[in-house]
Amino acid sequence: EVYEQFYANKFPEGHTFSQSTVNAIRAGYRNCSQLHDKDFYALKYKDLQRVVNECPLKHASLEHIINLMHQMYEYALMNDLCERNYSQGLKINKADDDEKGIPFTPKEIMAIYAARSNEVAEMLWIMCLSGFRIEEYRKIQVNTSEWYFHGGNKSRAGKTRIVPIHSAIREMVAARIQRYGKLLPETSSAFRADMDEFLPTIGIREHHTPHDCRHTFSYLCEKYEVAENDRKRMLGHQFKDVTNRVYGHRDLEDLRKQIEKIRACDFYVTNG
Numbered sequence: 001e002v003y004e005q006f007y008a009n010k011f012p013e014g015h016t017f018s019q020s021t022v023n024a025i026r027a028g029y030r031n032c033s034q035l036h037d038k039d040f041y042a043l044k045y046k047d048l049q050r051v052v053n054e055c056p057l058k059h060a061s062l063e064h065i066i067n068l069m070h071q072m073y074e075y076a077l078m079n080d081l082c083e084r085n086y087s088q089g090l091k092i093n094k095a096d097d098d099e100k101g102i103p104f105t106p107k108e109i110m111a112i113y114a115a116r117s118n119e120v121a122e123m124l125w126i127m128c129l130s131g132f133r134i135e136e137y138r139k140i141q142v143n144t145s146e147w148y149f150h151g152g153n154k155s156r157a158g159k160t161r162i163v164p165i166h167s168a169i170r171e172m173v174a175a176r177i178q179r180y181g182k183l184l185p186e187t188s189s190a191f192r193a194d195m196d197e198f199l200p201t202i203g204i205r206e207h208h209t210p211h212d213c214r215h216t217f218s219y220l221c222e223k224y225e226v227a228e229n230d231r232k233r234m235l236g237h238q239f240k241d242v243t244n245r246v247y248g249h250r251d252l253e254d255l256r257k258q259i260e261k262i263r264a265c266d267f268y269v270t271n272g
Helices: 002-010 019-030 045-054 059-078 106-114 119-128 134-138 170-180 188-202 211-223 228-235 242-247 252-259
Strands: 141-143 148-150 162-164
Touching (some): 002 019, 045 059, 059 188, 106 119, 119 170, 119 188
């Protein structure tokens, strides 16, 4: 009953959410069926976490479940249907299977750039030229005066890294910051769903995940001979050797010279 009320409130007649976002919410609800006949008010954190722990599906499906729970509890609190948000602190206790992946091909990168007026393609183009994980784009600092990203997740090297904003994405980055106040306004699971819906419309039939953009950035660095150590720095990889770990400092302009080796213009669509 709480889900039905929440759903009607989130998706009123004439709403502008994409079908993929609607499908993600529905999938999250289906995958926590063991709670459907439970009293919402009586649920506790352990009940919610058990659903996530026992779900055999992939990481992205577990994200849909947690995202739904966050939104339902927010709705329930506003409407006095519960007293505490037990969805806080929910976690996925399995490796992200999207860490593995394949880069977009040059032809696919070209198709993404050609469709850049679409917001999904716009974000994909930015991701392919910056290399962060999808969830990091909601939190990283964006400096549009000196043109760099700062921050990240995972390791210490990842959390403190600086990545220059490639000249080919500056205009898009500035536009998204002005539009939303951050690069990615939606959850990572919602973006995955939008991406799954969008890619076939531009002729990309191969299944890709947001993490494939990170693989694409690494591929482009190799293709255009970005210095290996600087590629690792911009991806937030840890150095095993003492020399690079302790003494391998690089300033912003050093890194900018390296990232600008990527010839984004090679993927621009021309009439010729």
